[in-house]
Amino acid sequence: MSFIAHPQFMQFxxxxxxxxxxxxxxYALAYETYGQLNARRSNAVLVCHALNASHHVxxxxxxxxxxxGWWDNMIGPGKPLDTNRFFVIGINNLGSCFGSTGPMHExxxxxxxxxxxxxxxxxxxxxxxxxxxxxxLGIEQLAAVMGGSLGGMQALSWTLQYPERMRxxxxxxxxxxxxxxxxxxxxxxxxxxxxxxxxHGGHFYDHGVIPRRGLRIARMIGHITYLSDDVMNQKxxxxxxxxxxxxxxxxxxxxxxxxxxxxQADKFSEYFDANTYLLITRALDYFxxxxxxxxxxxxxxxxxxxxxxxISFTTDWxxxxxxxxxxxxxxxxxxxxxxxxxxxxxxxxxxxxLDDPRYHHLVAAYFNxxxxxxxx
Amino acid sequence: MSFIAHPQFMQFxxxxxxxxxxxxxxYALAYETYGQLNARRSNAVLVCHALNASHHVxxxxxxxxxxxGWWDNMIGPGKPLDTNRFFVIGINNLGSCFGSTGPMHExxxxxxxxxxxxxxxxxxxxxxxxxxxxxxLGIEQLAAVMGGSLGGMQALSWTLQYPERMRxxxxxxxxxxxxxxxxxxxxxxxxxxxxxxxxHGGHFYDHGVIPRRGLRIARMIGHITYLSDDVMNQKxxxxxxxxxxxxxxxxxxxxxxxxxxxxQADKFSEYFDANTYLLITRALDYFxxxxxxxxxxxxxxxxxxxxxxxISFTTDWxxxxxxxxxxxxxxxxxxxxxxxxxxxxxxxxxxxxLDDPRYHHLVAAYFNxxxxxxxx
Numbered sequence: 001m002s003f004i005a006h007p008q009f010m011q012f013x014x015x016x017x018x019x020x021x022x023x024x025x026x027y028a029l030a031y032e033t034y035g036q037l038n039a040r041r042s043n044a045v046l047v048c049h050a051l052n053a054s055h056h057v058x059x060x061x062x063x064x065x066x067x068x069g070w071w072d073n074m075i076g077p078g079k080p081l082d083t084n085r086f087f088v089i090g091i092n093n094l095g096s097c098f099g100s101t102g103p104m105h106e107x108x109x110x111x112x113x114x115x116x117x118x119x120x121x122x123x124x125x126x127x128x129x130x131x132x133x134x135x136x137l138g139i140e141q142l143a144a145v146m147g148g149s150l151g152g153m154q155a156l157s158w159t160l161q162y163p164e165r166m167r168x169x170x171x172x173x174x175x176x177x178x179x180x181x182x183x184x185x186x187x188x189x190x191x192x193x194x195x196x197x198x199x200h201g202g203h204f205y206d207h208g209v210i211p212r213r214g215l216r217i218a219r220m221i222g223h224i225t226y227l228s229d230d231v232m233n234q235k236x237x238x239x240x241x242x243x244x245x246x247x248x249x250x251x252x253x254x255x256x257x258x259x260x261x262x263x264q265a266d267k268f269s270e271y272f273d274a275n276t277y278l279l280i281t282r283a284l285d286y287f288x289x290x291x292x293x294x295x296x297x298x299x300x301x302x303x304x305x306x307x308x309x310x311i312s313f314t315t316d317w318x319x320x321x322x323x324x325x326x327x328x329x330x331x332x333x334x335x336x337x338x339x340x341x342x343x344x345x346x347x348x349x350x351x352x353x354l355d356d357p358r359y360h361h362l363v364a365a366y367f368n369x370x371x372x373x374x375x376x
Numbered sequence: 377m378s379f380i381a382h383p384q385f386m387q388f389x390x391x392x393x394x395x396x397x398x399x400x401x402x403y404a405l406a407y408e409t410y411g412q413l414n415a416r417r418s419n420a421v422l423v424c425h426a427l428n429a430s431h432h433v434x435x436x437x438x439x440x441x442x443x444x445g446w447w448d449n450m451i452g453p454g455k456p457l458d459t460n461r462f463f464v465i466g467i468n469n470l471g472s473c474f475g476s477t478g479p480m481h482e483x484x485x486x487x488x489x490x491x492x493x494x495x496x497x498x499x500x501x502x503x504x505x506x507x508x509x510x511x512x513l514g515i516e517q518l519a520a521v522m523g524g525s526l527g528g529m530q531a532l533s534w535t536l537q538y539p540e541r542m543r544x545x546x547x548x549x550x551x552x553x554x555x556x557x558x559x560x561x562x563x564x565x566x567x568x569x570x571x572x573x574x575x576h577g578g579h580f581y582d583h584g585v586i587p588r589r590g591l592r593i594a595r596m597i598g599h600i601t602y603l604s605d606d607v608m609n610q611k612x613x614x615x616x617x618x619x620x621x622x623x624x625x626x627x628x629x630x631x632x633x634x635x636x637x638x639x640q641a642d643k644f645s646e647y648f649d650a651n652t653y654l655l656i657t658r659a660l661d662y663f664x665x666x667x668x669x670x671x672x673x674x675x676x677x678x679x680x681x682x683x684x685x686x687i688s689f690t691t692d693w694x695x696x697x698x699x700x701x702x703x704x705x706x707x708x709x710x711x712x713x714x715x716x717x718x719x720x721x722x723x724x725x726x727x728x729x730l731d732d733p734r735y736h737h738l739v740a741a742y743f744n745x746x747x748x749x750x751x752x
Binding site: 178236281 | 396557559560626657
């Protein structure tokens with residue numbers, strides 16, 4: 001049983017210039033806050049979300065017992081990021097399908113849904129939008145920005161875009177950019193979506209259909225990359241779906257792993273927006289702070305002021321520990337304060353969302369240190 | 377410049393019972409042979425193919441300079457498997473789309489193309505069909521059966537189904553069965569194909585269309601798993617397709633890796649049959665000789681008589697070295713003669729098809745040993 005969370009919305013009418021050169025003239029952001037901002041305004045922590053998540057980070061909605069936030073095991077009263085001490089903010093990113101302005105909303109220029117015409121948004125754009133919301137909340141400096149996976153990229157980008165507006169970055173299961181293989185998986189997922197005849201060039205809303213086939217394939221690919229080979233073998237192995245007999249069919253389900261993937265794919269295709277999937281995977285592809293520094297991450301991070309906690313998981317092959325160590329090394333090159341932990345966990349990339357005691361103790365200890373520092 | 381190869385066909389009218397319980401009443405096999413069968417009939421080597429390959433193992437077709445066989449760097453006069461000494465046979469597997477009877481051929485029961493009604497074929501069925509073709513060629517015992525990947529599974533299955541009909545098994549970049557992750561990737565590829573509206577339940581031939589969208593996605597997924605993360609980073613990295621400028625688009629190509637994958641996908645969808653893709657990935661899923669022995673590979677291999685050469689590649693994450701070592705261990709448990717090599721190669725699963733000198737020297741040395749043994 002968790003606490004009750006209350007989603008809020010904030011409307012922005014000052015144009016937001018985007019990295020692509022486009023701009024959003026007006027937009028709304030969905031967000032939630034937990035805990036109390038202290039009198040010194042020193043205890044605010046921004047938690048950034050990854051692909052399939054939102055501003056609903058922790059707690060549950062009144063009367064909806066299954067509506068627990070996506071990082072509820074990490075954040076709440078008495079939890080590693082303790083809302084009795086910290087004021088925690090979750091913000092839904094632009095282009096998402098969970099409340100903030102996105103492709104399914106009206107494009108003021110046409111009066112129709114944005115669809116595939118929604119401007120391409122980047123990690124840097126999300127961070128800029130988050131900073132404006134914090135302005136409106138009267139938060140000048142964050143105690144920390146924290147995120148896993150794509151959320152970790154946002155935390156890293158915060159340290160570059162607003163070095164003076166934050167004290168700590170907690171970057172979990174993340175990377176300084178995507179590898180060719182990461183981009184390749186994203187590209188297959190996007191191709192599955194855009195070549196689904198129900199995609200209609202991204203304007204499927206007008207046709208009363210959803211490119212579910214493509215979304216299902218995208219989700220299956222995603223799921224495979226979130227899990228480790230080991231945990232898949234432990235959970236499913238070569239177990240058959242029905243008893244011991246093979247049915248010898250190319251299209252029916254034979255193995256439990258097939259059943260699991262199809263189920264996950266069906267669920268996802270019911271609630272996730274296809275254009276959002278394209279936008280978010282592209283934001284992942286584009287993120288690369290070293291790019292404007294001749295590929296040198298050390299140079300890119302030269303202006304960083306924040307202290308870092310960086311965590312990776314041994315079996316995460318999507319964002320492997322080696323990628324986290326690249327960030328650690330670049331910070332050390334700049335003599336920055338960085339703590340790094342590689343957690344031995346079998347769960348692959350998904351480990352960052354799971355309730356591992358060593359991992360949670362580590363985060364709790366780090367936030368204790370921050371609490372003392374900011375007198376939270 | 378390689379030698380000239382000549383495809384041949386053999387018709388079989390004795391029904392072939394299949395592992396599924398179905399049977400094929402009549403069928404044709406496409407095959408090629410290189411070199412000369414010696415007087416003792418002791419120098420025959422069967423080479424088994426994997427997913428996207430055929431009986432056209434080596435050499436080229438007259439007047440078609442781009443028609444080089446898929447393992448031409450390994451097999452031919454003076455090559456590791458030397459056709460000056462060995463009589464090499466390549467056979468196209470049943471259900472393929474390269475010549476042997478498959479889903480695009482006529483189902484005698486309906487007068488229409490088999491389509492998705494083509495019976496599910498297994499590795500064991502392929503091996504049984506291969507054995508019949510060898511009967512017809514008058515080859516009682518093979519000097520060796522050799523294969524990579526799915527071809528290696530056939531070589532392994534030969535040692536179980538016809539232990540006395542072969543002296544050596546050369547099993548390269550293979551595994552004793554698929555992991556859950558392997559099955560998962562196959563399943564995503566199959567779902568992409570069968571949910572393509574142009575699939576028409578597998579009877580797309582009757583509609584004059586091809587489920588190209590699904591085939592493209594299947595091929596992209598395959599390609600990612602054939603390569604290592606490292607080699608992808610070396611070949612493509614985060615290189616942009618056109619100069620240095622980002623275009624900020626979710627659907628246009630930005631990165632070289634995307635361009636490469638789309639190109640491979642387009643090519644593949646032009647020539648590969650969708651039903652064949654389903655059949656071959658299912659044959660991979662089903663292969664599991666330990667299954668009928670309570671999961672014990674050691675027990676499954678107790679009746680093996682062949683000597684083994686087993687080779688794996690360090691960066692192969694599709695069929696990792698650990699999977700090859702499982703076969704090695706099961707053979708050692710049975711005190712069988714096995715040589716094992718793990719080759720340090722950056723290319724991932726694809727390494728078994730590439731021209732690595734250490735790898736080729738190893739295979740050459742092993743076939744020298746066989747040549748002496750069989751007086752080839």
